[in-house]
Amino acid sequence: MSNSLSIEPFNRLVKLTARAFYDDISTKGDNQPKTSRSDNRGTAVVILDALTRRQWVREEDLAKDLKLHLKQLRRTLRFFEEEKLVMRDHRKETAKGVRMHNAAVSATANHHYGREGDDKIKLHTHSYCCLDYAQIYDVVRYRMHRMKKKLKDELDSKNTIQEYICPNCNKRYTALDAARLISEDGENFLCESCQGELVAESDKLAGQDVGDADENVRRRRREKLKEMLQKMEEQLKPLVEQLNRVKDLAVPDFGSLQAWEVKASAAARAAGGDNPDDPSRSYQGGTPMPFLGDPKIHVDISGVEDKEDSKSGTGSAPMKVLPPWMIRQGMKLTKEQRGEGEEESKPDVTSEPAGLSDDKKSTVVKDDKSIQDEYFKAYYAAILERQRETDVKGEPDVSTEEVTGQNTSLDRQVGLKSKREEQSEDEDVWEEATPSAGNTGESYKVDLNVQAEPLPEEEEDNDEEDVEWEDG
C-alpha cells in the first residue's frame, strides 16, 4: 500500500530525468544518416513518461498505446535497461498466461486493455517492462555525482600533470620528466640546459601574469569549465530538488513480474471479484488519486465493523500517522496519515445516517473526481453532525449549572472545578464526570444526557455513576 504514497514524486523524478538526460537520445545508430523524417529524438522521453503511468506492462501493449513500432520501442527499452532505469522480464507463455497478466493489468491500470486475439496466441515469448524506481534514484544520483566530480576535478586541476618552467630559459618540463630533472642533493629540479632551478608553473602564474598564448588558452578553458559547472547546477536544480524530496520517501517497489501479477490479481479479487475490470479500482498504480478508489476510505466513516471487514478483505495494514516533520511537499497523504483519521472514527460512536455508507459505496464506480467530492461532502456532513451533537450536549450542561447554582456556593465551586479539569480530556470521560457536579438536580440532568446519547453503553455508564454517587 505504501507504494502509492510516494509514487507521485518518484514519477516526477523520472519525468525530470527523462527530460534532463534522455532528451536527445536517438535509437538509431550513429552510422545511419539522420534525416529530419527519421529523427526520433524525444521518443525516449515519451516512453519513460508512459511507463510512469503504468506498472508492469507488456511491451506489445505499450507499443500499441504509444503508436510506436515494437522494434523501435524494444530498442529504446533495451537502452533504458542498460541505463538501469527499467526492469524487463521475458517469458514464454501461453494464452492463459497472457490473460492472467491482462487481468492483473486491468485491476491496476486506469484503462481497459484490448483482449482481442487472446486465444490465438500460442507459446510466445513476451517481454514486460517496468520502471525500477529504487535503481532510478540511485542511478540519477550517481550520474549527477560523476558529472559534478568530473567538472570539479578539471577545475581544481586535480588530476592534471604539473608543469615546471625554467625562469632563465623558459624551457618547460612536465612532472613526467621529474626523474631526470632531480638535482644531486634531491632538493630541487634543475633545468637540463642551463642548470637553473625550475619552478612549478602555477606558482609562476600567481606571481606574474605571463602573456603567453598557451596561458590564455588555459585560463579560458578554466573559465569555460566554471561556467559549465554553474550552468549544470542551475539547469539541474529542479532535478536535485526532486531528488532531495524523494530522499526519505519509501521507494515504490512493484517486485518482480510474477510477484506483481500475483499481488495485483489477488487485490483485484479481494476488492470484489464480480467486476475485476472496474476501471475505478485503481489500486496502487500511478493513477492521479489512487487512494480514493480504495474501498477502505468510504468505510472509514461508516460503522466500525464495516471498517474491520474491509481491512481484512483488502489485506492492507492500517496506515500510520506520519509526524509533521516527515510530511514534505509533493507527498500524497491520506487523511489517516495526517492524523485526521481519529476525528473520522469518533462520529462512528454517534448515530450516523445509515444511508451515508450505502451512498458511498455506490459512488465507488464513478470516477475519481466524483468520489472525492462525495467523500468531502460526507466528511463535512459528519463534522456537522458531530458539532450539532456537542451543541445538544452543551445545552443541558448550562441548565445543570443553573440548577446547581441554587445549591450552596461551596457545592457549585467543587462541581465547576471538576468539570473544567475534565473538559480538556476526552469526551466520554467528561460526560461521565458531569454527574459528579450535581446533587439535587442530578437525575434530571442524567436523563437529558441519555436523550442526546442514543448509544446504550453510554447510558449504562452514566447509570453506574449515578448509583455510585447516590451511595456516597
Add this chain to the structure above:
Amino acid sequence: MFFHIILERNMQLHPRHFGPRLRDKLVSKLMKDVEGTCSGRHGFVVAIMGIEHVGKGLIRDGTGFVTFPVKYKCVVFRPFKGEILEAVVTMVNKMGFFAEAGPVQVFVSNHLIPDDMEFQSADTPNYTTSDNSVKIQKDSEVRLKIIGTRVDATEIFCIGTIKDDFLGVISDPGAAS
C-alpha cells in the same frame, strides 16, 4: 597491473656452450637477459615462468654464434593510468615525493598531495598534516593513484596523486617506532 604473457626473443649463444647442457644454458642466459628489463610495450618483465618453445638455431656467418628463437612464458608488470598502487616513498623534497612500486618509479608532485599536508624541511624532509597525525617521509608506504605514465622504449615513469578518497599513507615507519 600484472600480466601473464608469452613473449619471443632471439637468443644468441656462444659456440662454447654447444654441448649436452645447451638448453639449460639457453634458459639461464634468457633469465639473466630478460628478467628486470622493461619494454614500453609490455612493461617490466618480473619473472620467467617457463620455456614454451625453442626454435631451430641459425648459425651466424663469421662469428659462429647461433641464434635461437625462444618463446617463453613470463609475468610482466605494466602500470596504467587510473590504477591504484601501493608504493614505498624513496625521496621527499619540496617539489613532491618519489615512490617505488616494485620496479616502477612514481612521482607525486606537491599539488597532488592533499592541501592540508605541509612540507617540513627537517633532517628527514617530510609532508605532515597540521595536527601531526599523518606524516609522509622516506620509507613511508603510501597508496596512490597513477594519473600519468611516460612510456619510453626501455623505461616507464609514472606520476601519481594521493589527493583522492582512500589514498595516502598506509603505514608510517615513524609511527611504529
